[in-house]
Amino acid sequence: MLWRCARECGAKGSKRYPTPQDAERYAQAFDREDLADMGRRTPLGLLPLRLLRTWRLRRRKESGGGSPPREGS
Template structure:
């Protein structure tokens, strides 16, 4: 049976190169995965490294600016609206 995380959020694949073949498998061990051959081992390593990169690595550094921006605008509008009244 597929783990709840895979059903709700999708698979979390980990990529690795083994010679000229790139392999991927779900980190949640649900059995999903596959492989693809490339002409050279260098290409397989390059693609595995590119696909294995996580977008959520620096999210803690970006979240305060982007996450709080709507709240800052709302507070600014609320303050400027109370001054004009």
């Protein structure tokens, strides 16, 4: 299988697979847009920030204080 970046970043290469079906399976996996899963899969590095935000929102609810922060704050 030969491949090159569709976004024209210059990346390209080749790899041999045992069968054409294997090559097709890998090609489909690489062609998938990661944006479709955005929001459902949070990068692991952001986990502490999400936990902190959840904790702050819970504390704010319990104390009866104000509305939650605006998105992006």
